[in-house]
Amino acid sequence: EPEVTQTPSHQVTQMGQEVILRCVPISNHLYFYWYRQILGQKVEFLVSFYNNEISEKSEIFDDQFSVERPDGSNFTLKIRSTKLEDSAMYFCASKRRLYNEQFFGPGTRLTVL
Amino acid sequence: AQTVTQSQPEMSVQEAETVTLSCTYDTSESDYYLFWYKQPPSRQMILVIRQEAYKQQNATENRFSVNFQKAAKSFSLKISDSQLGDAAMYFCAYRSLKETSGSRLTFGEGTQLTVNP
Numbered sequence: 484e485p486e487v488t489q490t491p492s493h494q495v496t497q498m499g500q501e502v503i504l505r506c507v508p509i510s511n512h513l514y515f516y517w518y519r520q521i522l523g524q525k526v527e528f529l530v531s532f533y534n535n536e537i538s539e540k541s542e543i544f545d546d547q548f549s550v551e552r553p554d555g556s557n558f559t560l561k562i563r564s565t566k567l568e569d570s571a572m573y574f575c576a577s578k579r580r581l582y583n584e585q586f587f588g589p590g591t592r593l594t595v596l
Numbered sequence: 597a598q599t600v601t602q603s604q605p606e607m608s609v610q611e612a613e614t615v616t617l618s619c620t621y622d623t624s625e626s627d628y629y630l631f632w633y634k635q636p637p638s639r640q641m642i643l644v645i646r647q648e649a650y651k652q653q654n655a656t657e658n659r660f661s662v663n664f665q666k667a668a669k670s671f672s673l674k675i676s677d678s679q680l681g682d683a684a685m686y687f688c689a690y691r692s693l694k695e696t697s698g699s700r701l702t703f704g705e706g707t708q709l710t711v712n713p
Contacts (some may be wrong), residue, residue, distance in 0.1 A: 501600060
């Protein structure tokens with residue numbers, strides 16, 4: 484069964500560095516999402532992406548964040564200058580058109596030192 | 597804005613027994629979807645069950661069923677004949693059907709379910 488994959492599984496970075504988290508959504512899906520989960524807190528929506536543009540973003544998704552679908556398979560989340568509070572689990576999800584279920588990847592644990 | 601609340605951070609159940617996980621939500625909308633997701637230790641969230649708000653009938657998926665009380669804004673998950681593989685974090689989630697809300701999911705805090713042999 485097709486799955487959403489994410490790389491790396493764990494990323495450690497220094498504060499102020501740029502990171503790129505990568506996701507490969509399920510191939511026939513058209514809607515893509517990023518969520519994050521700070522340890523001990525709720526899973527929070529960051530951004531949704533459809534038709535090569537952001538369709539919705541949360542208050543968390545400020546100018547430090549960007550998303551891109553650089554080719555037909557990858558979906559990336561870039562954090563330009565990481566802060567300590569960006570340490571979290573980041574989940575990618577994808578969805579088919581007209582379907583309700585979002586399929587989640589296993590997550591990338593980002594640790595900012 | 598919608599909020600989802602899971603008031604039970606942890607629950608435990610004996611294998612083969614039944615357990616109910618609670619979820620309440622707050623919304624002013626009349627049409628929406630509700631979901632239960634399971635997140636086992638491998639961390640990949642898996643959809644367990646879905647309920648459309650316009651449907652009065654409670655959704656069921658094998659050993660999993662929901663008690664959807666729209667007026668009370670309650671959406672509990674019942675797991676029957678619990679199995680060791682059911683041990684996981686369970687998240688309740690809400691999705692608005694308003695176009696302006698896109699298809700974002702709003703999650704509860706999660707309930708960690710332990711299944712005892």
